[in-house]
Amino acid sequence: MRKQKIIKTLVISTVIVLIAVMTLNEEKNTFSSLALENIEALAQGEDSGPVRIICWGTGNVICPIRGELIEDYLTEWSIR
Template structure:
């Protein structure tokens, strides 16, 4: 009889601990404005609006595969493997 009572108490205690941990760990992490500015700065160069694209190859340029892409001061050239 004592063994069943102890097992019931352990089961109830573990359920309470599980419920409490769910409530306390339900926090949402929010990014501050500096993190969003950093993400925007990194994604800024992904726009190929001013890029010059030429040939057929493996470099992505405006959703096409090209051989050469010149954007700003950078030249991207596809490399044959």
């Protein structure tokens, strides 16, 4: 009687451990479909046309337009 109880407990414990191991080893997709679409859209980039750049002053920053040394520059970004 006692031996059967030990065997039954051992079998149930083994089944529980196997289920736990199988559950923990499953790959889980943590991103929703909306998040995946957003990631894909960000990866593709945007082609919003030319960006206006204004350079001014004299300093040690290189103007992206003229290649001269300037104090600073401003870029205008627009969302379309």
